[in-house]
Amino acid sequence: MILCQLNKIKKIYSTGKVSFPALNGIDLKIEEGEYTAIMGPSGSGKSTLLNILGFLDTPTEGKYYYQGKDVSNLDDKELARLRNKEIGFVFQNFNLLPRLTAFSNVELPLIYSGMSGKERKKRVMVMLEKVGLKERAFHRPNELSGGEMQRVAIARALVNNPSLILADEPTGNLDTKSGNEIMKIFDQLAQEGRTIIIVTHDPNIAAHARRLIRITDGMIIEDKIIK
Numbered sequence: 001m002i003l004c005q006l007n008k009i010k011k012i013y014s015t016g017k018v019s020f021p022a023l024n025g026i027d028l029k030i031e032e033g034e035y036t037a038i039m040g041p042s043g044s045g046k047s048t049l050l051n052i053l054g055f056l057d058t059p060t061e062g063k064y065y066y067q068g069k070d071v072s073n074l075d076d077k078e079l080a081r082l083r084n085k086e087i088g089f090v091f092q093n094f095n096l097l098p099r100l101t102a103f104s105n106v107e108l109p110l111i112y113s114g115m116s117g118k119e120r121k122k123r124v125m126v127m128l129e130k131v132g133l134k135e136r137a138f139h140r141p142n143e144l145s146g147g148e149m150q151r152v153a154i155a156r157a158l159v160n161n162p163s164l165i166l167a168d169e170p171t172g173n174l175d176t177k178s179g180n181e182i183m184k185i186f187d188q189l190a191q192e193g194r195t196i197i198i199v200t201h202d203p204n205i206a207a208h209a210r211r212l213i214r215i216t217d218g219m220i221i222e223d224k225i226i227k
Contacts, residue, residue, distance in 0.1 A: 002068075003164060003195055004030040004053055009062035011048050011218075022048040023059070024218035032163075035190040036197045037209035045218040046199045047168055053197065054166045055083040067163070084112050088157030092169035094149045096141045096156075102128065102148075103137040106156045113160060127155040131185060147178030154185055165189065167198045171205055183208050 011023040022045045030036060030053075040046040051057040052064065055071070058079070064072045071082065089095075096105045103124055110120040128134045131151040141149050150170060157165055167186070171179035187208055190196055200206050207226070214222035 001032045002029050003032045003034075003066070004028070005065040006052075007063040007065070009049075009052065009059045009064065011045070011052065011057065012060045022218055023052070026062070026218070026220060028213070028220065028223075030164075030195065030197065032195050033193045034195055034197075034211055035186075035209045036211040036213060037206035038197060038199045038213045038215060039201065039203070039206050040215035041201075044215045046215050048218075049215065050166055050168055050197065050199050053164070054087045054089060055079040084109060085160065086163045088160065088162035088165040090150070090153050090157050090165065090167040090170045092172040094141070094146075094153045094173075096149055096152060098141050101138045101140055102133060102144065102152045102155075105141075105152055106159050109156060109160045123159055124155075127159045128152075130158070131155045145178065146174050147181055150174060150178070150182050151185065154182070158189075163195060165194055165196045167196070169200055170198065171200075171202070179205070 006026050006028040009023055009026040010021065013020045013022055026049060038046045038049065048057065052059055059072060062072065063070055074082070106124045106127055107120050110123060125134060125137065128137050131154050133148060133151050133155065136144060136148060144152065171182050174182065183205060186196060186198065198205065198209060206212055210225060210227040212222070212224055212226050213220055
């Protein structure tokens with residue numbers, strides 16, 4: 001089943017009288033269960049593409065179908081609801097709230113979704129155990145290593161059981177050992193049938209995926225199965 005379908009997607013950013021085309025007519029289909037890496041040089045449009053896929057940004061032109069529904073023109077409130085329900089994000093800088101424990105950071109999406117406290121506690125601990133951090137649940141980010149913070153971020157991304165996991169340079173701020181540990185988690189998630197899209201500049205990270213998409217100047221120049 002096709003989860004995401006982009007038809008002739010364009011994204012143009014404007015500053016005063018200057019316009020900058022970030023995406024220039026992207027056609028793309030992502031099927032459920034695919035493990036995809038997106039590569040491209042700085043400024044190629046790969047992060048813009050990820051933001052559109054994750055409802056963080058909207059296209060200037062074209063159509064985006066998610067689970068068969070046209071989501072191209074949804075308003076901010078509708079996009080936020082869909083984003084919280086369907087998308088799990090993992091960012092290079094972790095994006096954890098520094099005053100909250102690992103537990104509370106992972107719990108946040110469940111609070112927004114209206115889940116009861118008892119069910120939240122159970123779900124959060126299951127996710128922290130999944131990423132190997134059950135014993136660190138009540139430590140704050142400044143008490144965790146970079147690799148541990150990224151594992152908290154992955155647990156937070158998973159806690160709402162999203163249909164799509166989007167990761168933007170998830171190992172970019174980690175040493176090689178920690179980065180390899182993070183990729184083992186993504187590999188396991190892929191084996192479980194999760195749909196994962198990773199943006200990376202590192203060919204070693206991209207090699208974990210089963211499909212590779214290369215973008216240059218806002219256009220897809222290569223799309224191939226690698227495993």
